[in-house]
Structures are given as C-alpha cells and as structure tokens.
Amino acid sequence: MQNQRNSSFITEFFRLESSGGILLILAALVAIVCANTFLSPFYQLLLTTPVEIRVGALQIAKPLLLWINDGLMAVFFFLVGLELKRELLEGELSDKRNIILPGVGAIGGMLVPALIYLYFNSDDPVAIKGWAIPAATDIAFALGILTLLGSRVPVSLKIFLTSLAIFDDIGAILIIAFFYTSKISLSALLVVLLCIPILVILNRRNVLSKSPYILIGVVMWVATLKSGVHATLAGVLLAMFIPMRSKDDPDVSPLKSLEHDLHSVVAFFVLPVFAFANAGISFSGMSAEQLLHGVPIGIALGLFFGKQIGVFGLCWLFIKLKITNLPSGMNWLSLYGTAALCGIGFTMSLFIGSLAFEETGVDLLFDERLGIILGSIVSGVVGYGILRVSLASSRSVEPERDTKVLD
DSSP states (O other), X not given: OHHHHHHHHHHHHHHSTTHHHHHXXXXXXXXXXXXXXXXXXXXXXXXXXXXXXXXXXXXXXXXXXXXXXXXXXXXXXXHHHHHHHHHHHTSGGGSGGGTHHHHHHHHHHHHHHHHHHHHHHTTOTTGGGGTTGGGOOOHHHHHHHHHHTGGGSOHHHHHXXXXXXXXXXXXXXXXXXXXXXXXXXXXXXXXXXXXXHHHHHHHHTTXXXXXXXXXXXXXXXXXXXXXXXXXXXXHHHHHTTSOSSOSSOTTOOHHHHHHHHHHHHIIIIIHHHHHHHHOOOOOTTOOHHHHTOHHHHHHHHIIIIIHIIIIIHHHHHHHHTTSSOOOTTOOHHHHHHHHHHTTOOHHHHHHHHHHHTGGGTOOOSSOHHHHHHHHHHHHHHHHHHHHHHHHHOTTOOOOOOOSOOOO
C-alpha cells in the first residue's frame, strides 16, 4: 500500500509543469552542499574526471564537466532549436502581430543587463568577458514560477513570456556563436559545412526516419567541437533540418515527435545534471572582496534591475508609441511582474559563465555563480510577488488599446 502511494506521488510530481524547475533547484542545492562539506573533494574529483573517446587519429579528451557542458547541453540546444522552428512555422511566432512586443522586450532585456555589467567591470579585461551572463533568461524556472500562481495566469501572459524567452534564446545563441568562439579550425569547419547539404537532401526527400539526422548530427557535433565554434550550436543547426511535417501525411510530424521525446530527457536529466555540475559554489574562505567584486555584483544587478528596466521599459515605450499593444488579459503591473521574472537567468547564465570564465583556465578572484544565483532568486521572488498581487486584484485597470497594430 505504501509503495503504491509513493509511486502515485512520484507520477503526479513528474506531471507537474513546475517539476523540472523544482529538480533544477534541488540539483543546485545538492551541488552547493557537496561543495561546502566533507563531500567537496569527491565532488571536485567527479567533475575533473578525464573522459576520453578515441577512434584512430580522432581523439576527444575532456574532463567530465566539459562533457556535460559541451555534450549534454548540445541536446538542450537541439530541443531549443526544435521549439524555435515549431513556434516560427506554426506557433505563436508565426503571427507577426505576436512578435513585436516580446521581440523588443527581449532586446531590452539583453541590452540593459549587459550595460549594467559593463558599468561595474569596464576596467577589468578579464571580468569584461562575462558581459553576456546577465543577458540570459531561464524559461524553465520562469514558467515553473508561473504555474505556482495557478489558473489565474492568463494565457496571453504565458504566451508573452514564452515568446520573449525564445527571442532571448536566439540572442544567446548568436552571442555564443560570435563572442565565445575560440580559434577556428578551417578543416573541421569544412566538415560542418559538408554536413549541411546532406541534411538539406534528407529534408527535401521527405526522409522521416530520425536515425539519419541524428547520425549526421553527431558527426556535425564532433566537427563543431573541433572547429573552435561552440559545440552546442550544432544542436540548433541540426534542429532546423528536422521535417516539420511529412509531405505524404500532414498528421505525421518528426519534429513534434522528437520534441516530445526529448522534453522529459532535458527537463529531468540534462538540466539537473548541468545544474549539479555548475552550481557548486564553495563559500569556504570567501572574502568581502570576492563577494563585492564587480563580476557577481554586475551579474546580480544586471539580472534584477537590468531585466526589469530593459524588458518593461522598451515594451512600455513601444506600447505608448502605438507600435504594438499590451496583450489582452494583461495590465501594466502584470507586465512589470513578468519583466521581473525574466531576471531568472540560472541555466543559460551559468552556461555562458562557464564559456566566459571556467573554460578559459584563468585563476579568478571571484565566482560569477554567486551573482547568478542571487540575482535569479531575488528576481523570482519579486516577480512572483508582483504577479500574485496583480492577478489577485480585480480592480486592475488595463490601458487603452488600439484595434490596429502597426507592422
């Protein structure tokens, strides 16, 4: 009887929309406990364990941490690419009227946090590499917090936040491609380029089997890893060639099928493992100098104030200029609360932070993860509080809306 109750509880937990976010938090907490107790040596030993794959002259040798960040996160970016393609072809972003507001919000939400970070770190040539860390938004956490508010959350608010996060992901992908790419190997990059016409042929010939795409994707991932371009971008590129629908049977969608299969894997394995590997902050011997260093301060303030100012400010401006409208069911307070939620940058911020600092091998006097976790927690709490007040108020006054949207 007890086993049945436990099984039922576990099943119900994994059905919750917020379950992925809860696992992320638990994984991060476990990592922090491991890094600050007698488990610390074992935790560090695990992450630095060398893992090597060799096939003839081809060798990939990295510590376990980088296999997680370069390998498992490629699966995450593959899922992001699938979701992006679906949204652009058939989802909310297929209607350009739904693009303007979240698009400008995402631009403001990336620009202002980066400027705040640069303000605190402009005189440090090492620290300045982390300028993009507070520009990211963690959609899994943000949507998880929305689910805590229950059915009171209007569909338009969920659509706005999801669309904004998609644009934010596009921005993060471009930032990684252009600013966090090491020396380029032209021969490896040529292999990547040769994979693209093969994927085009598979797509044009209506090949619905997933195996050929995955096989070419693995080759492309290895080549991208060796090229100097960050390997996770191979996942996004591969996703663009997965057929949306079969030409013979419109009800068959390889893309949606893959997206469905990968969602649980990413939410309940890839992201928690990534959080466990990257969130282990050690507080042992931490000084005031480290705590008040420009990097964690710039990240925390960038995520908390930068996202609110950037997202809400630019959306407010475009609405006032009558270029776009506030979504139905939302008011100014709920828009502001959503902007605050965008300050949760946990997963993507940690990932960009690893590219900017951890993978460079530089001995740092600061820990950027402290700013990420602090900024994300405060943003989540404040965003939840504002939205709770906004959605509970039956007297919220919505601004006047024009029926015409200027394109």
